Every structure is written in structure tokens, then in C-alpha cells.
Amino acid sequence: NAGVTQTPKFQVLKTGQSMTLQCAQDMNHEYMSWYRQDPGMGLRLIHYSVGAGITDQGEVPNGYNVSRSTTEDFPLRLLSAAPSQTSVYFCASSYSKPGLTSYNEQFFGPGTRLTVL
Amino acid sequence: LAKTTQPISMDSYEGQEVNITCSHNNIATNDYITWYQQFPSQGPRFIIQGYKTKVTNEVASLFIPADRKSSTLSLPRVSLSDTAVYYCLVGYNTNAGKSTFGDGTTLTVKP
Numbered sequence: 586n587a588g589v590t591q592t593p594k595f596q597v598l599k600t601g602q603s604m605t606l607q608c609a610q611d612m613n614h615e616y617m618s619w620y621r622q623d624p625g626m627g628l629r630l631i632h633y634s635v636g637a638g639i640t641d642q643g644e645v646p647n648g649y650n651v652s653r654s655t656t657e658d659f660p661l662r663l664l665s666a667a668p669s670q671t672s673v674y675f676c677a678s679s680y681s682k683p684g685l686t687s688y689n690e691q692f693f694g695p696g697t698r699l700t701v702l
Numbered sequence: 703l704a705k706t707t708q709p710i711s712m713d714s715y716e717g718q719e720v721n722i723t724c725s726h727n728n729i730a731t732n733d734y735i736t737w738y739q740q741f742p743s744q745g746p747r748f749i750i751q752g753y754k755t756k757v758t759n760e761v762a763s764l765f766i767p768a769d770r771k772s773s774t775l776s777l778p779r780v781s782l783s784d785t786a787v788y789y790c791l792v793g794y795n796t797n798a799g800k801s802t803f804g805d806g807t808t809l810t811v812k813p
Contacts, residue, residue: 630802
């Protein structure tokens with residue numbers, strides 16, 4: 586299994602440009618999430634999905650769109666890039682089991698380092 | 703989601719045991735406590751998870767008192783390679799996709 590893969594690894598954009606960050610997982614996980622991590626800070630949730638066709642907003646959704654047409658893929662779209670969106674973006678996937686033994690380990694991708702000039 | 707509070711940073715020396723405590727006063731009945739480790743330029747990696755009492759795996763131990771308002775991650779005999787940021791998360795499985803990471807604890811292990 587490749588786990589969680591993200592492309593590209595690095596990207597430089599100009600203000601106002603749009604782009605899509607790709608995320609894919611081959612573990613058949615129900616849950617997928619996008620986080621951003623600014624220098625010296627923790628991760629902040631942008632959007633998440635609990636299954637194909639279902640998405641919801643996290644803490645910092647403004648300026649980003651997501652869709653989940655398949656279980657495997659969860660792309661993140663930047664609509665009009667701004668310097669404030671310069672960050673490292675992590676995609677994660679997880680599964681859960683019901684009951685008291687539920688288990689929500691998240692598996693993270695290697696990240697995409699985005700710079701917006 | 704329950705808010706967590708951790709020390710910003712800790713220093714240790716190789717071979718010592720390190721204990722990192724996380725406060726989560728508003729933990730809910732169904733919430734689990736999960737710890738992640740993050741090295742520079744990498745995504746976080748799951749270390750351990752627990753609900754109550756003590757959990758141990760090959761990497762760490764997690765101590766959770768009866769009131770569950772705090773938890774302590776214990777790393778035995780740390781090495782230089784344990785230098786990383788450690789995050790404490792609290793949530794239930796339905797929140798698997800919406801965990802709040804906070805700023806974590808930066809552990810620096812010195813020779």
C-alpha cells in the first residue's frame with residue numbers, strides 16, 4: 586500500500602491564481618481531511634469528509650473548496666490564492682470502528698509546501 | 703471538541719524518561735485520547751491512544767487518571783531521534799476527520 590499520497594510536493598503561485606492540491610489514499614478509509622500548518626504552529630483543519638459525496642467545513646475553510654467523488658481521492662482547490670495561504674498542507678485519512686473500542690488513528694501524507702507570492 | 707493544554711516545550715537528555723502531560727478538563731464520556739508525533743517536514747504520526755487507565759505499546763505508555771481530565775505520555779529512555787513535536791488530541795470516532803491538534807509540545811533531546 587502507498588498509504589496517503591499528495592501532489593505536488595512544492596508549489597509556488599502568484600496572488601490570484603487557482604490550483605488544486607491532490608490527495609489519494611489506497612486504504613479504503615472512510616474519513617479524509619485537509620489541514621494547513623503555518624510555521625511553528627499546530628495543524629488547523631480546513632475541510633473534511635466522512636465518505637464519498639459528503640464534505641464539511643473545518644476551522645479555516647475560507648478560500649478553499651473540496652469534493653469527494655470517490656473514496657480514494659479528496660482534492661483541495663484554492664480558488665484565488667493569497668499570500669496568507671502560504672503554508673504546508675497535509676492530507677489525512679482514517680477509519681473508525683463503532684463501540685468503545687473505536688479507533689481513529691489518522692494517516693498523514695507527506696505534505697505540500699505552498700508559497701503564494 | 704474538548705480543548706487541550708500542553709507545555710509549549712520540554713528539554714531532556716538521552717536515556718532519560720520523558721513525561722508530557724496534557725490537560726483536557728472538558729473531555730466527554732465517549733472521547734478517546736490520542737497522541738501524535740511530528741518530525742520536521744513530515745506529517746504527524748500516530749503514537750498511542752487510550753480511553754482510561756494505562757495503555758502501553760512498543761513506543762510509549764499513556765497514563766489516564768480516573769477523572770480523565772488529563773493524560774500523560776511517557777517516553778522511556780529517549781534518544782536524539784525522539785526530538786519532535788508531540789500533539790495530544792481528544793475526540794470520539796465520529797470526529798475522526800475533525801481533530802483539533804493545538805500547538806503541541808516541542809521535545810528537544812540533548813546528547
